[in-house]
Amino acid sequence: MSIGIEAEKIYKSFGEPAQIVLQDVSLSINVGDFVALTGKSGSGKSTLLYIVSGLDFPSSGDVKLSGKSLQQMDSKELHALRNHSIGFVFQFHYLLPELTGLENITMPARKTGNHKQVEEYALHLMDSFSVFHCKDKFPSQMSGGEGQRVAIARALVQKPKFLFADEPTGNLDTSNGDKVMDIFKKINSDDGTTILFVTHDPDYAATANQRIHMIDGKIAEIS
Numbered sequence: 207m208s209i210g211i212e213a214e215k216i217y218k219s220f221g222e223p224a225q226i227v228l229q230d231v232s233l234s235i236n237v238g239d240f241v242a243l244t245g246k247s248g249s250g251k252s253t254l255l256y257i258v259s260g261l262d263f264p265s266s267g268d269v270k271l272s273g274k275s276l277q278q279m280d281s282k283e284l285h286a287l288r289n290h291s292i293g294f295v296f297q298f299h300y301l302l303p304e305l306t307g308l309e310n311i312t313m314p315a316r317k318t319g320n321h322k323q324v325e326e327y328a329l330h331l332m333d334s335f336s337v338f339h340c341k342d343k344f345p346s347q348m349s350g351g352e353g354q355r356v357a358i359a360r361a362l363v364q365k366p367k368f369l370f371a372d373e374p375t376g377n378l379d380t381s382n383g384d385k386v387m388d389i390f391k392k393i394n395s396d397d398g399t400t401i402l403f404v405t406h407d408p409d410y411a412a413t414a415n416q417r418i419h420m421i422d423g424k425i426a427e428i429s
């Protein structure tokens with residue numbers, strides 16, 4: 207079993223005087239794992255998720271993805287990693303309002319120049335997430351659940367090794383939240399995508415292989 211995500215002695219502080227938000231956080235997640243990150247509001251979940259996904263940097267400590275240290279990568283390597291190996295889903299979908307559903311999903315591929323090849327895969331994802339009918343719709347014409355499923359398709363279109371999600375069901379009703387979790391389970395088991403997601407919902411946390419619980423910027427329990 208190889209290690210997918212590794213964090214070693216992460217500290218993060220903000221501001222002056224420094225407010226310590228993450229304190230001595232170490233974790234290790236195997237390739238193919240499906241892990242929930244839980245904890246009260248303000249416990250540091252989003253901050254940790256941003257740091258292990260390379261969207262933000264720790265004040266000290268090291269993060270490795272597939273054995274490669276993010277701190278040692280230059281900006282070109284980091285960009286390549288973000289574009290090819292990492293998918294990120296936010297609580298609010300942040301689709302671009304002036305682009306259609308399909309255009310939003312193929313956006314990440316435009317940057318890497320394989321736009322045409324991914325269009326077919328994007329349509330396949332839309333179909334399997336029940337949002338094929340949103341192909342030519344703009345985000346303002348989609349429901350919250352549809353928008354979130356389009357955003358998940360966007361995060362997956364490059365077939366990333368890692369999917370990070372910050373309360374992906376936080377703004378959805380139970381039925382749409384369940385659909386999102388079903389999609390996560392399916393891509394985890396079918397494609398072996400390693401998933402780390404933040405949730406406040408104990409039922410969703412229970413469906414993960416592992417739960418990492420945070421209290422006051424520290425890992426309190428792994429179960």
Ligand SMILES: Nc1ncnc2c1ncn2[C@@H]1O[C@H](COP(=O)(O)OP(=O)(O)OP(=O)(O)O)[C@@H](O)[C@H]1O
Pocket residue numbers: 220221227245246247248249250251252253254
């Ligand atoms: N950019 C920032 N500048 C200053 N303080 C920050 C910043 N980002 C987060 N914090 C602080 O760090 C702490 C942890 O925030 P974080 O967003 O990680 O919590 P969380 O566990 O995700 O909470 P929630 O469940 O409400 O989303 C909070 O006290 C927050 O105010």
Ligand SMILES: [Mg+2]
Pocket residue numbers: 251252253372
């Ligand atoms: Mg948060």
